[in-house]
Amino acid sequence: MNTHFAIYISNKDDKPQLIEHIMFKNSIANVSNLKGELFSEITLNKFIEEEIIHGHFNVTTTTSNSLLHSSEGERKQALLQHIISKKPDYIIVDNVFGNLDVAKQAAIEKELTRLSNSVQIIQITNRVAEILPFITTIYQLHEGNLVAFKPFTASTKNETLQFVEALPKAYYPVSKNFNPLVKFDKVSVSYNNRPILNNISWEINHGEFWQLIGANGSGKSTLLSMIYGDNPKAFGQNITLFGVKKGSGESVWDLKRKIGYFSSEMLRGFKRLDSIANMIVSGFFDSVGLYKEPTNEQIKITEQWLRVLKMYDNRKENFLDLSKGHQRLVLIARAMVKHPPLLILDEPTNGLDDFDIKLFSELINKIAKETDTAILYVSHRKEAGLNPEFVYELVQNDFGSEGRKL
Numbered sequence: 001m002n003t004h005f006a007i008y009i010s011n012k013d014d015k016p017q018l019i020e021h022i023m024f025k026n027s028i029a030n031v032s033n034l035k036g037e038l039f040s041e042i043t044l045n046k047f048i049e050e051e052i053i054h055g056h057f058n059v060t061t062t063t064s065n066s067l068l069h070s071s072e073g074e075r076k077q078a079l080l081q082h083i084i085s086k087k088p089d090y091i092i093v094d095n096v097f098g099n100l101d102v103a104k105q106a107a108i109e110k111e112l113t114r115l116s117n118s119v120q121i122i123q124i125t126n127r128v129a130e131i132l133p134f135i136t137t138i139y140q141l142h143e144g145n146l147v148a149f150k151p152f153t154a155s156t157k158n159e160t161l162q163f164v165e166a167l168p169k170a171y172y173p174v175s176k177n178f179n180p181l182v183k184f185d186k187v188s189v190s191y192n193n194r195p196i197l198n199n200i201s202w203e204i205n206h207g208e209f210w211q212l213i214g215a216n217g218s219g220k221s222t223l224l225s226m227i228y229g230d231n232p233k234a235f236g237q238n239i240t241l242f243g244v245k246k247g248s249g250e251s252v253w254d255l256k257r258k259i260g261y262f263s264s265e266m267l268r269g270f271k272r273l274d275s276i277a278n279m280i281v282s283g284f285f286d287s288v289g290l291y292k293e294p295t296n297e298q299i300k301i302t303e304q305w306l307r308v309l310k311m312y313d314n315r316k317e318n319f320l321d322l323s324k325g326h327q328r329l330v331l332i333a334r335a336m337v338k339h340p341p342l343l344i345l346d347e348p349t350n351g352l353d354d355f356d357i358k359l360f361s362e363l364i365n366k367i368a369k370e371t372d373t374a375i376l377y378v379s380h381r382k383e384a385g386l387n388p389e390f391v392y393e394l395v396q397n398d399f400g401s402e403g404r405k406l
C-alpha cells in the first residue's frame with residue numbers, strides 16, 4: 001500500500017482541478033490502476049443534485065432521510081459509510097472535519113485511522129490544525145506540483161487589519177419600531193414523530209450579536225428555517241418576527257427584505273456570469289445575481305462596499321473567478337448592502353482556509369461594531385476570531401433539543 005499523505009491548500013488553489021489530476025490524470029500521485037473514492041462536499045453536492053433531479057437517493061442516512069433532508073453531520077457520516085462499502089484502494093478526504101461537531105469529528109478521525117490500516121488516505125485540507133494524526137507526509141502546491149509543506153513563519157501570517165474604511169451608512173435607517181426582532185415562545189418541532197426542538201423560548205434584540213450553537217442534528221437549521229425559510233412547521237407556533245406574528249399574513253418577501261442571509265451552501269448550482277459589483281448590488285433585490293436595474297443610490301452604496309473590501313478596481317471581474325474566501329466577503333457585502341435589521345450567517349466559516357478565516361472574522365466583527373444590524377451566526381463550533389456577545393445552545397435529548405443561553 002502507498003503511504004498516506006496530506007496536501008495543504010489555500011482557497012486560491014484550484015481544488016477540483018487538483019482532485020481531477022489525482023484521480024483521473026495520475027499526474028500528482030501514483031495511484032493509476034487503483035480504485036479511488038472522493039470523500040468531499042463536492043461528492044455530497046453531486047448526490048444531492050441527483051436526488052433533486054431524479055427523486056431517488058443512492059446514499060442511505062441513519063435516519064433514512066434523503067440527503068437533502070438530513071443535517072450536515074448526518075450527510076457526511078452517510079457518505080463515508082457509502083464510500084467504505086465500495087471497498088476502495090484509496091480515499092481522497094477533503095475538508096474532512098468541515099461542518100462536524102467535536103464528537104463527530106472524533107468519530108470520523110477514529111474511523112479513518114482504522115481504515116488507514118488497509119486503505120491509502122490522501123487528505124486535502126486548508127487548515128493545518130486538521131491534518132489527520134496518522135499522516136506525517138505533508139505537501140503544498142507550487143505551480144500545480146506538490147512540494148514539501150513549509151510551516152508558516154511570522155511574515156506569512158497576516159495579522160494586520162485589512163478593512164480600514166468605514167462601512168457605508170444605511171440605505172433605509174434600521175427601524176426600531178419593533179423589538180425584539182425575533183421571539184420564540186415555547187416552540188416545539190417534530191419530524192415524522194421524532195422530536196427535534198422542545199419548548200424553545202428565545203429573543204434576539206436590536207444590534208445584538210448571537211451565536212446559535214449545538215451538535216450536529218440538534219436542530220440549528222430547523223430553528224433558522226423558521227425565521228428565514230418558509231418551514232411549514234413554523235405555523236401555529238408562537239413566533240414573532242419583526243413585530244408580526246408568524247402566520248398572520250406576512251409574505252416571505254416582506255420577511256426577506258428585513259434579513260441579510262449568508263450560507264456556505266448558497267452557491268450550490270450557481271453558474272451565472274455576474275460581476276463582483278453585480279453580486280453585491282443584487283442584495284438590494286434579495287436575489288443572488290443581478291436581474292433588475294439598480295438605482296444610482298444603490299450603485300453608490302455598492303461602490304462604498306467595494307472600497308471597504310478593497311475590490312473596487314476589480315469590480316467588473318467575474319465573481320466566480322474569485323477565491324472562495326473572497327467570494328464569501330462579497331456575499332457578506334451582498335447580504336449587508338440593504339443594511340437589514342438582522343444578518344444571518346449559516347455555517348459561514350466552513351471551507352475557509354487559515355488566512356481567509358481571519359479576513360472573514362474581521363469583517364463580521366466590524367459589522368457588529370459599526371452597524372445597527374443584529375447578527376445571528378449559526379455554527380456547531382466556536383471560531384477563535386469571531387466574538388459574539390451571546391451564545392444560545394441547543395442541547396439534544398430524547399424529547400428534542402432544549403435551548404439555553406450560555
Ligand SMILES: Nc1ncnc2c1ncn2[C@@H]1O[C@H](COP(=O)(O)OP(=O)(O)OP(=O)(O)O)[C@@H](O)[C@H]1O
Binds near residue numbers: 219
Ligand atoms: N424536512 C425534514 N424531514 C425530516 N427530518 C428532517 C427534516 N429536516 C431536518 N430533519 C432532521 O431534523 C434533525 C435536525 O436537523 P438540522 O438540520 O436542523 O440540524 P443541525 O443542528 O442544523 O445539524 P448540522 O450541524 O449537522 O447541520 C436531523 O436529524 C434531520 O435529519
